[in-house]
Amino acid sequence: MIAVELVKLFRRPRTWVTIALLNALPVLVAVLLALTDLGPRPGEGPAFLSAVLTNGNLYPLAALAIVLPLFLPIAVAVVAGDSVAGEAQGGTLRYLLARPAGRTRLLVAKLVAAFVFVLVAVVVVAAVGYVTGSVLFGVAPTGTTTFSGTTLSSQQIVVRTLLAIGYVTFSMLGVAAFALFFSTLTDSPLGATLGALAVLITSSLLFTLDAASSIAPYLPTRYWLSYVDLFRDPILWRDIVRGVGLQAVYLVVLLGASWANFTTKDVTS
Amino acid sequence: MPLLRPRSALRWSLVGLLVLLLAALPSLVGRLPAADADRSAADLRAAVLASGDVAFSGYAQSAGGLTLPLTDTFTGIADLFSDRATMRTWYRSAQDWRTDVVTATGETGTHRDATGTWTWQYEDDEATRARVFPLSLPIAPDLLPSDLGRRLLSQAADDELTRTGAERIAGRDALGLRLVPADVASSVSHVDLWVDAATGVTLRVEVFGGDASAVGVVTGEPALSTGFLDVDFTEPAASVTAFTPPPGADVETDEGLPVLDGGRTPDQSPLPAELAGLPRQDVEGVERSVGVYGRGITQLVVVPIPGRFADRLRGQLDVAPGAVLDDLGVRLSAGPLGLMIATGPRGATYLLAGTVTSETLASVAGQLPTTGGRG
Secondary structure (H helix, E strand, O other): OHHHHHHHHHHOHHHHHHHHHHHHHHHHHHHHHHHHOOOOOOOOOOOOHHHOOOOHHHHHHHHHHHHOOOHHHHHHHHHHHHHHHHHHHHOOHHHHHHOOOOHHHHHHHHHHHHHHHHHHHHHHHHHHHHHHHHHHHOOOOOOEEOOOOOEEOHHHHHHHHHHHHHHHHHHHHHHHHHHHHHHHHOOOHHHHHHHHHHHHHHHHHHHOOHHHOOOHHHOOOOOHHHHHHHHOOOOOOHHHHHHHHHHHHHHHHHHHHHHHHHOOOOOOO | OOOOOHHHHHHHHHHHHHHHHHHHHHHHHHOOOOOOOOOOHHHHHHHHHHHHHOOEEEEEEEEEOOOOOOOOOOHHHHHHHHOEEEEEEEEEEOOEEEEEEEEOOEEEEEEEOOOEEEEEEHHHOEEEEEEOOOOOOOOHHHHOHHHHHHHHHOOOOHHHEEEEEEEEEOOEEEEEEEEOOOOOOEOEEEEEEEEEOOOOOEEEEEEEEOOOOOEOOOOOOOOEEEEEEEEEOOOOOHHHHOOOOOOOOEEEEEOOOHHHHOOOOOOEOOOOOEEOOEEEOOOOOOOOOOEEEEEOOEEEEEEEOOHHHHHHHHHHHHOOOOOEEEOOEEEEEEOOEEEEEEEOOOOOEEEEEEOEOHHHHHHHHHHOOOEOOOO
16 A cells, blocks of 8 residues: 555656646756855855855755655645545545455555655755755865864765765654644645645744744754754764754654544545 | 544543653652752852862853943954853863864854863864963853853952852852852842852852843842753863864964953053942952952952943943943943943043953042053
């Protein structure tokens, strides 16, 4: 059933259109930077963007920083929000459940498909970023400078970039879990997507308020950008570990709620 | 018809139980009781003062609520006392440490060695070498609880200290200590410190302002708080605290702040041995034209400053909410921090800054010497 869901997901043109659109902005930014040679100062603009003019190796990270706050969560919420609600809206959910596979297996298949989409989307953004960065900015022969003023070799950059890709992917699984949960509550994919985005916008807004500082450690978006801590020396693991832990909690709770709801609800469409 | 069928109710109960457990976990961990110890305030103070040799690394946050109207001239200080700063620190000894102020997209690191400091600013791609100045403006590493605690207690008298129970801080048992300055000139009502029971390193400091009418003072809230969130008493490696400027970075030399060098007004009359009851301290290496007055937490720095610089500062203080303008100059209390541009009878101008009350600032301004030779 998982294979069926994966084939269905990646045969849909809109899946690839979504991934293509996701890459449009980082590519546009790279072209503009290359044409004008006007990068932001270090510490300004999306993380790592200031450094890419001298080292295209870092563009995968800059590309992730560009799409992470808005476009990537939207893409993930659209796909995951469609998982169950899309079938219900299309009138196919009843037929899917008529098979002996059972609701839990269907939910797991939908879940895996959404997670694979997250991984593919993040890896494609990073890969397109790498190609774009290498072609437009070249690769620095002397390595790159960390936030702390030390120099990383090319090998160290590769390892830390892979860790960053893994972290961003895991962070996005939380978004997928929210959207999937809402998808089991409603027959409207748009409603499920907007529900997940509403949670993320609320979280991002609260994070900027001092008055909400007591609940900040529990906000789902709190640690999203902590992957930049991989580029300090020594690596600052504190927020990265907390980010992984927090997303794991959201995953367990939301997937549990999705299971509790989906396996007991009345399916009429 | 029941609201939930039995199977549905069971599954939702399981989810609800899981949520309750996960939600309660941080609160339960936070309520772990701290072990108090039968140690006197004087004993604890001695432990803090002896903690300069304790090696550790940590992660700390400071938060200030002081709105200083000095954004044009002393931007760093204004930000330091009004913002939240997140710091990582590695401490091997008083002459071998590193503290980074980390932000979402960069960091500023201060590396101390035997002869001075390197300051690395990622945002400017700049490394700055500086010698150790006898008197300098405060920077973020000065707000680390370990350093601030030692400084605040260095001249405290035993009768100014009391014990205040214990708390769990950064996973350690921390013993409470309260400092209430005896000096009536002090603008600080009290300071609460929590000291690691095993090592004497200060883990948290909260400074409370005494004048409720001062700008930024919220009753019951600290004007400045700083504390460790994580701390590890394993000695950090020497390679972590060392610094070499990266290739391609700008390398600068810091010559110190001219305003703390006597303001280049060598014709100023010497400052007296006492101002408004505050005795002058003998700080080695400081220009004679700069005066450091007071004791312990009650400190006042008196610096003669050149007219143009004074005009810029006065321009900012004049329009600040809560500023007092009179014949003596303009003064402002931001939490426990007092600032004044004092004008002498013959045009001499002084910057007064410290943890003293507004009345003390006025009293000091009235006792400042006039200009000397050229007038």
